[in-house]
Amino acid sequence: METIIKTYNRALLCDFEYFEPVNISEAVSLLQKYGDDAKLIAGGTDLLVDIKEEKIKPKVLVSIMKIPDLKCIVEDGTELRIGAATTLAEIEESRVIRENYGLICEAAKELGTVQVRNMATIGGNICNAVPSADLPPALVALDAQLKIVGANGERILPLEEFFVGVRKTKLKNELLKEIVVGRPPERSGTAFIKLARTSEDLAIVNAAVRVTLNKDGICEEARVVVGGGIGPTLLRSREAEKMLEGRKLDGEVIGKAAEICGQGFQCRSKSIRASPEYKIEVGKVLVKRALLKALERVGG
Ligand SMILES: Cc1cc2nc3c(=O)[nH]c(=O)nc-3n(C[C@H](O)[C@H](O)[C@H](O)COP(=O)(O)OP(=O)(O)OC[C@H]3O[C@@H](n4cnc5c(N)ncnc54)[C@H](O)[C@@H]3O)c2cc1C
Numbered sequence: 001m002e003t004i005i006k007t008y009n010r011a012l013l014c015d016f017e018y019f020e021p022v023n024i025s026e027a028v029s030l031l032q033k034y035g036d037d038a039k040l041i042a043g044g045t046d047l048l049v050d051i052k053e054e055k056i057k058p059k060v061l062v063s064i065m066k067i068p069d070l071k072c073i074v075e076d077g078t079e080l081r082i083g084a085a086t087t088l089a090e091i092e093e094s095r096v097i098r099e100n101y102g103l104i105c106e107a108a109k110e111l112g113t114v115q116v117r118n119m120a121t122i123g124g125n126i127c128n129a130v131p132s133a134d135l136p137p138a139l140v141a142l143d144a145q146l147k148i149v150g151a152n153g154e155r156i157l158p159l160e161e162f163f164v165g166v167r168k169t170k171l172k173n174e175l176l177k178e179i180v181v182g183r184p185p186e187r188s189g190t191a192f193i194k195l196a197r198t199s200e201d202l203a204i205v206n207a208a209v210r211v212t213l214n215k216d217g218i219c220e221e222a223r224v225v226v227g228g229g230i231g232p233t234l235l236r237s238r239e240a241e242k243m244l245e246g247r248k249l250d251g252e253v254i255g256k257a258a259e260i261c262g263q264g265f266q267c268r269s270k271s272i273r274a275s276p277e278y279k280i281e282v283g284k285v286l287v288k289r290a291l292l293k294a295l296e297r298v299g300g
Contacts, residue, residue, distance in 0.1 A: 014058070015059075016058055027040070028174070032151050040062050040063075041062065041064070080096070082181075088117035101142065107134045132206070134203060140208070149175050190209065193289055203228040207286040208223075209287070211298060217300055219244045219247055219248070224237045230267055
């Protein structure tokens with residue numbers, strides 16, 4: 001049974017109805033019923049800021065935090081499923097994620113403060129769709145897929161295809177159910193690096209990479225993903241990946257890949273965090289450092 005609380009919240013200056021559905025189908029029905037008037041709320045660390053700043057005035061809030069199916073970390077030896085309402089703190093503390101999908105933990109630890117990570121969810125970090133979010137680059141570097149639920153059932157979408165612009169996604173009155181990640185192949189090294197003005201701030205630039213070597217130490221597969229203020233969405237640099245794949249990796253090859261990656265940056269002219277010139281230069285440095293770290297971790 002969903003709980004309905006009619007509330008006028010003076011602190012938030014916004015009059016809304018609040019629902020707490022206990023299963024996914026109830027939540028989806030509410031989204032269908034109220035359409036654009038409704039907003040899903042998970043940890044609220046992004047949404048409540050938007051309401052307070054009067055960027056949005058939803059008439060209906062649908063909390064997903066009482067839906068048990070959205071709070072899970074399940075691993076079967078080949079694949080990891082993380083429920084969208086799982087908090088960053090739960091991810092950080094998960095042994096199975098730390099040991100087998102270390103890149104996700106590495107990115108989660110970089111997000112905000114302990115207090116924020118106790119509330120913030122992985123689904124909220126993805127669905128808010130700011131280009132500076134920390135989890136999406138790491139998840140794209142691991143080829144994550146999203147399970148999305150709407151009135152017409154469930155669909156699966158690669159995370160890489162989910163973002164269409166700043167704070168714009170392919171969700172259509174739908175709910176993100178879970179994030180699915182396959183175990184990285186053997187001989188894979190990963191790394192996530194973030195540069196921010198303070199340890200609690202959103203990224204100026206962040207970079208997540210994976211390199212997978214074959215038995216001869218040649219790079220078989222690479223992922224190079226950059227977020228932050230380098231474009232309206234994160235960038236997966238296939239050109240940089242091509243530069244790495246089929247080669248024995250060293251500082252020179254990695255430096256060239258980082259340069260190539262930088263050519264894909266589309267920095268906006270104005271930003272509160274840094275100038276476009278700075279972001280381009282620092283972005284290339286971060287990619288290079290992340291690739292060197294990943295190579296070192298895989299013993300290359
Ligand atoms: C002080 C502070 C520091 C922060 N630092 C960082 C940082 O360093 N790095 C970083 O990446 N972020 C940072 N953030 C942003 C924020 O904490 C994260 O983006 C967080 O993961 C959002 O999750 P949430 O559960 O709070 O989302 P909410 O605020 O509840 O929701 C965010 C958006 O996603 C939608 N949504 C949520 N869940 C779903 C779902 N399952 N399906 C569909 N739509 C959904 C909501 O409708 C809303 O539009 C910071 C925030 C604060 C307040």
